[in-house]
Amino acid sequence: MSQRVKKCIIIDDEPAAHYVLAKYIEQSPSLELVFQGYNGLEAMDYLKDNKVDLMFLDIDMPEISGIEMLQKLDNPPRTILTTAYSEFALESYEYGVLDYLLKPIYHPRFVKAIDRFLELEATHLQTEAIVEEVTDTIYVKVDSDTIPIEVNSILYAQSYGNYVKIFTVKKNYLATITTNDLEKMLPSSHFMRAHKSYIVALDKVDEVMKDHVVIKRNPIPIGITYRRELAEKLKHLIKN
Structure with a gap:
């Protein structure tokens, strides 16, 4: 390549x-x-x-x-x-x-x-x-096990030092992974950084406010450097 x-x-x-x-x-x-x-x-x-x-x-x-x-x-x-x-x-x-x-x-x-x-x-x-070839499931390390997580079940993810907490529709996982590496595992067409410590599922966003988005009643901050791109991606998603 x-x-x-x-x-x-x-x-x-x-x-x-x-x-x-x-x-x-x-x-x-x-x-x-x-x-x-x-x-x-x-x-x-x-x-x-x-x-x-x-x-x-x-x-x-x-x-x-x-x-x-x-x-x-x-x-x-x-x-x-x-x-x-x-x-x-x-x-x-x-x-x-x-x-x-x-x-x-x-x-x-x-x-x-x-x-x-x-x-x-x-x-x-x-x-x-x-x-790009396989976007339905990702595999992350949780405790001592590597577990599958369905991509379409992910709501958002939050950085916790050397870990990332992945919030899904059913349960949450504290995974041994960096936010950067998790971001690269997720399809960019449906996920993006909203803040240096948060990744959001674009199709799970319920509300967009000036400085945060809301997913399942949870406010997630928007970093100033991500605001324009996030707004554009959400607008494109709504149109489609």
Whole structure:
């Protein structure tokens, strides 16, 4: 399965870091550099209206740090952190970063990080292809068992740290899975993120309010970055 060229951005307050990373990206046929920003606020503005696959993000920047930026983004792209300070490594992985590159960044280490990124992307493409073929049932790990859940029975799902609580018409399941991975298992035509911590079944939405939707009398918040797409998908679903 061939992969399209991945769009990436660089966010760093050091021009020298931009020079090195841009040069490495130019040498990578799988990557396309689409934006360069020098602080987190620039990046957040860009990401509001543009979807990217990969972000090279510095940690120590003025106004807002890389970690603070990740905290504020509802649905950040895959992220490789770039910094001269190794003490931030452990904290950074709490935010689901893909890799951590210490400055000065050497090309072999950069290539290793990109190979890992592309491998993950290929795995997710394969998962999506399987989901398109079989959408009636998903399998998730609950306690020590792997159980089937009928897709059309799912109402919504909520993130609980390293778990996701899946609410269905009959019962609820606390599954050992990330929200990102669950989202990829579900057909995008009928499910989407309403918030960084919630996935909703579009055809199960009973009411749409300004800042939340209602499913079976349960209010589910809508993140500002998902509001427009959610409204469009619900409108399309109603028309059909």
